[in-house]
Amino acid sequence: MHAPPEHPSSTDAPTTSPTSGQTSEQVPSVPRARGLVVVVDGPSGSGKSTLCRRAAAALGAGYLDTGAYYRAVCWAALEDGLDLSAGAAAEAGGRDHGLDEAVAGLARGLDLRVGTDPERPFVVVRGTDVTAAIRESRISSAVSVVATNLEVRAELIARQRAAIAAQASARGVVAEGRDLTTVVAPEAAVRVLVVVDEQRRLARRALELHGTSDAAAVERTRDEVVRRDRDDSSVAAFTEAADGVSVLDNSGSLEEGVEALLALATAALGERITQTTGART
Numbered sequence: 635m636h637a638p639p640e641h642p643s644s645t646d647a648p649t650t651s652p653t654s655g656q657t658s659e660q661v662p663s664v665p666r667a668r669g670l671v672v673v674v675d676g677p678s679g680s681g682k683s684t685l686c687r688r689a690a691a692a693l694g695a696g697y698l699d700t701g702a703y704y705r706a707v708c709w710a711a712l713e714d715g716l717d718l719s720a721g722a723a724a725e726a727g728g729r730d731h732g733l734d735e736a737v738a739g740l741a742r743g744l745d746l747r748v749g750t751d752p753e754r755p756f757v758v759v760r761g762t763d764v765t766a767a768i769r770e771s772r773i774s775s776a777v778s779v780v781a782t783n784l785e786v787r788a789e790l791i792a793r794q795r796a797a798i799a800a801q802a803s804a805r806g807v808v809a810e811g812r813d814l815t816t817v818v819a820p821e822a823a824v825r826v827l828v829v830v831d832e833q834r835r836l837a838r839r840a841l842e843l844h845g846t847s848d849a850a851a852v853e854r855t856r857d858e859v860v861r862r863d864r865d866d867s868s869v870a871a872f873t874e875a876a877d878g879v880s881v882l883d884n885s886g887s888l889e890e891g892v893e894a895l896l897a898l899a900t901a902a903l904g905e906r907i908t909q910t911t912g913a914r915t
Contacts, residue, residue, distance in 0.1 A: 665804070667694060668802075668803070669803070670695065670802065670807070670824070670899065670903060671798060671806070671807055671809070672695075672806075672807070672808040672809070672823070672826070672902075673808075673809050673810075673811070673818070673819045673822040673824070673825055673826070674686050674808070674809070674814065674815075674882075675813065675815045675826070675827050676810070676828030677835060678835065678859045679830070679835030679837075679838045679839035679859055680829065680835055680838075680884055682810045682828045683699060685828065685891050686810040687752040687755070687808075688888070688892045689808050689896050690752035690808035691753060693806060693896070693899060697750055697755060697808055698798060699809075700790075700794045703790045703793065704780050704790065705768035705777050706744070706757050707737065707746075708768070708773050708777040708779075709759060709764050709767055710740055710744055710760070712773075716733065718737075718780070719776065735785075737779075737783055741780075741785075741790060744759065769842075771843060771858070775858060791818055794811075795819065808899070815827060824898050824899055826879065826882050827875040827880070827881050828884045828891075829882070829883055830885050831885060833852075834885060836855055836856055836859055839855050840855040882895060882898075
């Protein structure tokens with residue numbers, strides 16, 4: 635366990651509850667994207683994290699990784715000795731209600747900070763920087779037990795909504811997850827579903843986890859990615875676009891994906907400016 639680096643507290647999303655005090659980052663007096671909410675859903679390995687960080691940086695907006703909330707709770711549960719593997723085994727025959735209640739109670743009281751700077755996002759749990767730790771395979775293997783816990787989802791969705799609102803009012807926000815377009819922020823100005831064919835997703839995730847995308851690494855990654863998608867799809871719709879949600883095929887280059895996302899955001903900004911100008915004339 636190690637102490638976290640000196641992250642400016644002003645870049646944090648809400649910590650213990652949506653009603654706790656929040657501060658805004660140091661931003662220009664009139665941020666370009668202020669008031670804009672862009673939410674992006676997609677399966678594991680679709681490249682949505684990189685797209686959202688790059689787009690947020692280009693817009694001068696905040697960036698929020700909502701999946702990090704679930705990973706952070708998973709990390710804390712494992713640190714507290716909760717056996718999430720038992721919960722995963724129990725899912726086939728029904729939920730382990732005792733475990734679900736324990737994880738939900740942990741989530742409700744968890745001291746959690748999620749950074750919103752697209753250039754250096756971070757996650758701090760109970761004063762410990764877990765930005766790298768929550769990306770480890772042990773977390774990826776167990777996080778679905780947390781993410782499919784409805785009481786945990788209710789708590790974390792409330793925190794995510796508060797974080798999105800805070801960033802939007804300060805400088806705009808680009809957020810990514812799995813149920814943002816339909817549950818967390820269905821009224822967002824820009825709602826996007828990122829799609830990529832399964833083999834490309836597996837290769838991207840294998841490269842991220844194992845440092846290579848050769849056939850052996852892809853096969854080692856397959857079970858984790860496919861199982862997570864299957865488990866998470868029971869509580870979040872991220873494989874088909876809902877009404878009003880734009881579909882972004884991220885099978886091409888990173889630059890093409892970023893340009894497509896920025897085009898949607900820029901169009902929304904233009905519409906908002908036009909509406910505001912019209913209201914004043």
